[in-house]
């Protein structure tokens with residue numbers, strides 16, 4: 078990339094250098110970083126990750142050094158080029174789906190094909206018959222057709238039952254007619270639709286024999302495969318600039334009585350019979366919402382990765398950044414020189430950042446568990462058993478909401494913890510934050526989704542006689558029975574360190590959630606409160622329940638398991654006392670910090686006393702001290718390469734200042750010559766400064 082300013086090469090940052098500071102941090106770690114990385118990835122995935130990283134880093138098309146200076150159109154073109162390149166590389170290197178996902182994660186830019194891969198393919202896979210998969214899935218996997226997922230409309234997104242686009246069965250020709258009856262029925266937001274896709278999953282109300290059967294998925298070809306023009310009767314465009322996600326062409330689409338063959342209704346679960354138009358009900362009404370359950374489970378896992386990334390940048394930078402001399406406890410180099418204190422040594426910075434490390438680990442482990450639960454559901458459902466669906470929907474809804482909220486808040490906290498440089502694109506936070514942000518809205522607005530979780534739990538409590546039976550099918554709400562059966566118990570903590578006991582932590586979280594649930598049920602059943610009047614409480618219930626799940630899963634991950642149920646990753650963790658020790662500190666911090674952030678509810682439940690909450694704060698401070706020597710090593714263990722971070726502040730080698738000035742010298746604004754004479758008519762002179 079071109080530099081426009083020559084930076085004097087003899088200048089270096091004042092001592093100690095960033096690399097030296099990070100090396101000192103790394104030498105303090107009490108555990109083996111490589112071992113923890115292996116426990117997170119597993120040896121097979123880690124070696125694939127390294128192999129793919131090497132390929133991507135050296136590919137000129139996937140070079141990221143210019144992207145901070147690009148505007149929307151240029152960025153979009155870059156995104157299209159890189160999407161094509163990944164597909165070409167996948168073919169050359171014969172990558173499987175997991176390897177493809179690793180490459181996409183590393184390149185880290187939503188693109189015109191993102192929704193094709195994340196929603197179009199999974200929808201056909203999950204909702205199509207074998208015949209439909211042969212027709213649509215195989216060419217889609219080969220990217221011979223490119224699809225999008227058009228569900229949301231201008232007037233409705235959250236209320237899927239309220240969608241207005243119709244798909245009416247025409248028995249005479251054995252076709253469906255897709256139509257946009259009102260402006261509010263215009264499809265809106267679909268990623269890849271604006272300029273790229275030639276096919277779409279269209280969620281439309283199925284009308285047959287005059288009956289409205291509600292939204293169902295249909296495959297519609299929307300552009301000509303040769304000219305790429307919209308097909309007759311279809312109007313399509315890009316919806317315009319957005320807060321972020323500008324590398325994807327989100328689009329709008331209108332249908333004017335467009336005909337498609339009956340075959341194109343995705344019919345794995347519900348069908349319309351040829352000629353008679355008879356409708357065959359699905360085994361479960363909500364199976365057509367299946368793609369959303371899948372994507373929500375992915376969003377939970379991705380929230381852990383986003384937190385790991387934010388923590389990596391801000392913790393490394395805080396170890397390099399120095400500000401003021403802490404007179405009571407100065408930072409002294411091995412040569413005796415007193416230097417300014419690394420901002421990571423300020424307890425306030427630790428209180429802001431270490432919980433983010435803990436959130437990343439907590440959500441990573443739950444992400445793995447939810448991914449496995451989803452796989453288990455798919456396995457059972459392929460045999461006609463849908464019993465896990467209700468619980469899976471409830472837990473993925475609440476966890477998608479909670480984890481993406483945590484991630485959005487923490488990314489911004491981490492960015493601010495980097496001070497002024499956090500505001501520069503070179504921090505690596507700007508596009509990362511903008512592109513992450515819609516996770517709180519898409520795939521279900523986070524406030525709406527908590528209603529799904531709370532409703533499931535409240536129903537379970539209302540049917541408490543059969544609750545004990547149902548809880549066998551409901552792996553995520555089994556805890557409630559225990560606490561509901563003894564509501565007057567009190568927390569047993571008598572000293573701060575008692576808070577480190579996992580049984581104590583679970584009891585505190587369990588009682589608080591059960592208390593909120595019992596109170597809401599009482600309000601609804603005995604005081605006839607409306608659902609709407611209870612929405613704030615309902616949101617609390619979902620969050621309390623999901624926080625319980627996160628803490629429970631973290632504790633479970635650290636508990637000894639029978640060796641046959643242990644996979645390689647868990648075996649590494651359990652065979653290493655030093656890993657278990659450091660992760661136990663991390664787990665404690667997650668449980669206790671989350672408790673403190675929601676303290677009013679724990680106190681209100683009466684289970685925790687004000688005195689105990691004081692002890693809680695003492696123990697949090699203890700946990701921060703425990704984590705301090707391992708902070709940099711704990712983020713290093715995430716193994717997020719510089720190629721992914723693209724951050725001057727979070728570089729592995731700590732060369733923060735050298736990178737900041739080098740990247741600034743490449744700002745194209747530095748390359749134009751301005752005419753700043755206010756009386757001159759010219760804004761720019763034609764000449765451009767010589768390039769260096």
Ligand SMILES: CCCCCCCC/C=C\CCCCCCCCCCCC(=O)SCCNC(=O)CCNC(=O)[C@H](O)C(C)(C)COP(=O)(O)OP(=O)(O)OC[C@H]1O[C@@H](n2cnc3c(N)ncnc32)[C@H](O)[C@@H]1OP(=O)(O)O
Pocket residue numbers: 174177178192194195196198218219226228229234235236237238268363364366367369370372375376466467470518519520521522525526529532
């Ligand atoms: C070769 C190359 C290969 C490459 C492979 C690469 C693969 C990459 C893979 C993954 C990458 C993923 C990356 C992720 C990136 C994600 C990008 C996403 C982009 C954004 C896309 C979108 O936003 S699409 C639009 C999403 N829209 C929504 O989410 C809408 C939200 N609204 C709803 O879901 C519903 O309206 C509602 C749930 C809020 C309400 O529904 P409804 O009114 O119908 O129901 P009720 O509330 O009355 O409930 C009735 C009953 O049904 C149950 N229920 C509701 N929903 C579900 C469900 N989904 N599943 C199961 N059950 C459900 C509900 O609980 C009620 O049950 P009762 O028992 O009756 O109480």
Ligand SMILES: Cc1cc2nc3c(=O)[nH]c(=O)nc-3n(C[C@H](O)[C@H](O)[C@H](O)COP(=O)(O)OP(=O)(O)OC[C@H]3O[C@@H](n4cnc5c(N)ncnc54)[C@H](O)[C@@H]3O)c2cc1C
Pocket residue numbers: 192226227228229232233234235236265266267268322327515518519520521522524525612
């Ligand atoms: C970047 C981006 C990409 C997207 N990609 C796609 C895509 O590829 N395909 C696709 O189909 N869609 C896509 N979407 C759309 C997305 O799924 C919807 O925007 C989302 O589901 C929210 O729906 P909405 O916009 O209708 O919000 P609304 O429901 O209108 O929400 C507005 C406000 O009302 C509140 N609210 C609404 N109803 C209730 C209620 N019952 N109780 C309490 N509060 C309520 C919400 O909490 C929110 O605060 C995308 C969106 C974005 C931002």
